[in-house]
Amino acid sequence: MDYRAPVNFLVTGGAGFIGSHVCERLMREGNRVWIFDDLNNSYDPAIKRRNLREVESAGKAFEFIQGDLSSRPAVDALFAGKRFDQIIHLAARAGVRPSLEQPALYQRVNVEGTANLLEAARLNGVNKITIASSSSVYGVNAKTPFAESDPIFHPISPYAASKLACEALGHVYHHVYGLDIAMLRFFTVYGPRQRPDLVINKFARLITDGKPIPVFGDGSTARDYTFIGDILDGIFACTRHEFGYEIFNLGESQTVKLARLIEILENALGKKAVIDCQPAQPGDVPLTYADIAKARARLGYAPRVKIEQGIPIFVEWFQHNSF
Numbered sequence: 001m002d003y004r005a006p007v008n009f010l011v012t013g014g015a016g017f018i019g020s021h022v023c024e025r026l027m028r029e030g031n032r033v034w035i036f037d038d039l040n041n042s043y044d045p046a047i048k049r050r051n052l053r054e055v056e057s058a059g060k061a062f063e064f065i066q067g068d069l070s071s072r073p074a075v076d077a078l079f080a081g082k083r084f085d086q087i088i089h090l091a092a093r094a095g096v097r098p099s100l101e102q103p104a105l106y107q108r109v110n111v112e113g114t115a116n117l118l119e120a121a122r123l124n125g126v127n128k129i130t131i132a133s134s135s136s137v138y139g140v141n142a143k144t145p146f147a148e149s150d151p152i153f154h155p156i157s158p159y160a161a162s163k164l165a166c167e168a169l170g171h172v173y174h175h176v177y178g179l180d181i182a183m184l185r186f187f188t189v190y191g192p193r194q195r196p197d198l199v200i201n202k203f204a205r206l207i208t209d210g211k212p213i214p215v216f217g218d219g220s221t222a223r224d225y226t227f228i229g230d231i232l233d234g235i236f237a238c239t240r241h242e243f244g245y246e247i248f249n250l251g252e253s254q255t256v257k258l259a260r261l262i263e264i265l266e267n268a269l270g271k272k273a274v275i276d277c278q279p280a281q282p283g284d285v286p287l288t289y290a291d292i293a294k295a296r297a298r299l300g301y302a303p304r305v306k307i308e309q310g311i312p313i314f315v316e317w318f319q320h321n322s323f
Contacts, residue, residue, distance in 0.1 A: 007239075008032045010084040010126075012069060012117065013091030015039060017193045018132070018186075020051035021228055022088055022235060027058040036078055038068045042093065043196050050321075051193055069113030079124045086239055089117055089131045095197060096136060096157040100282060103158035110162035111169070118173045128180045130238045133167055135187040135224070135251065135288045136160035145291040148185070148247045156285065167247065174245035182238040187251030187290045191228030191310060192317035200225075200311070203262065204318050207269055212276035216284065219259035224251040224288045227305035227313075237299035251290025252303045264307060268315040 009026050013019040014035030023033050035052070039045045052064060067074035069091055092110045093099070099106045114131070121129055138146045139154045155161045170181040194201045206213045234250040256264075262273050295301035305313075 006030045006032060007085045008034070008083060009239075010034045010036060010078075010087045012036045012087070012089045013132075014055070015048035015052050015064075016090065017051070017195050018189060018228065018231065019088075019090045020055050020193060021191075021232055022090065023055045023062065024058045025232055025236065027055070027060045027062060033062040034082065034084065035062060035064045036067060036069070037064070037091065039066055040093075042095075042098065047196065054193070068109075069116055070108050072116050075116045075120045079120045084124070084126050085128070087117065087121060087126055087129045088235065088239070089114065089129060092132065092162075094159070094195070096159050096284060097281060098197075099157050099159035099162070106158045106162045107165075110159075111165045114166045114169055118169060118179070121179065122173065122177050127178070128239075128242070129170075130182045130184065130235060131166060131170055133183045133185045133247070134160065134163045135185050135249070135290065136285070137164045137167065137185065138285070138288070140285055141287075144287065145253065145289040146249065147291040148249055148294055156282075171245050180242050181245050182243050183245075183247045184234060184238065185247065185249045185251075185290075186231060187224040187226050187249065187288055189226050189228055189231050191314055192321075193228075194314065200261070200265065200314060201318065203265055203273070204269060204315060207265060207271055207273045210271075210274070212274040213262070214276045214278050215258065215262075216278045217258075217280040219262075220257055220286075221284065222255040222257045222287050222289070223261075224254065224290045225256055225261070225307050225310070226250065226252045226290075226303065227310040230301075230303035230305055233303075234295060234299060234301045237301060241299070243298075246298070248295045248299060248301070249290040249292050250295060250301065251288075251292055252306070253290050253292045254306065255287065255289045256307050261307070261311075264311045265315070268312045
């Protein structure tokens with residue numbers, strides 16, 4: 001396939017935070033886009049509809065299809081009469097803590113939904129698929145930074161387990177059926193349009209409203225926060241090459257403690273946070289930290305936006321777009 005030519009892309013989860021940015025950029029680069037999303041109520045569907053309006057601002061037509069990946073008839077109908085050249089699979093029930101409350105839902109949507117999509121791709125001749133995984137698959141990893149070759153047999157949340165299962169399914173569909181699959185382990189993505197349940201958006205809203213922010217543990221937990229623009233660069237690099245089956249970390253490769261994140265948010269918002277100390281939560285890992293050497297070498301991945309730059313960009317968007 002000539003990856004420089006306009007391509008027919010199916011983007012699952014295209015109404016979400018990362019997905020809407022992906023679709024917007026795909027369209028700006030001249031590709032044709034189909035968005036498949038169930039607009040579920042894990043957070044306000046009005047936010048997802050607003051994201052779709054932002055995608056429309058790219059100025060080119062796209063087709064939106066509402067449906068549930070865990071329904072095989074819905075997936076079969078999605079592929080009927082259409083020809084997709086590539087799939088970017090971002091749809092999932094996301095989040096560690098919500099998965100503790102609804103573990104079966106996470107397995108049904110994330111694992112069964114991914115199996116349905118891979119099977120439809122196989123039956124309809126779509127060979128190239130880029131799939132979102134998560135840094136949560138590393139669990140409590142004693143070795144830092146986390147490398148793709150590290151053993152990952154001890155996930156500590158239903159969400160992490162579901163993503164680990166999706167990686168295994170991807171390998172099976174490559175090994176048995178020859179599909180070209182890139183699995184991307186995202187590390188705490190943030191930026192404009194970030195979901196309201198994620199910590200940066202949630203804290204910005206609470207600080208703005210003068211309400212306490214819940215801090216679980218002593219504030220020493222650390223995350224590898226990755227700006228949305230850098231994540232997009234990694235995703236798009238994957239769509240332009242063939243890999244067979246590969247896993248890539250996409251992170252900033254810089255850890256930020258929770259206490260430092262709150263300080264940066266306070267500075268950007270111009271307002272101090274009220275801290276509500278809470279015990280550490282089950283399923284939370286103390287640290288995420290990406291080794292991105294493989295992505296640098298194979299994808300040319302080079303994250304550019306540090307947290308001190310990215311948070312003010314997010315805050316500017318937040319102050320003009322929060323619900």
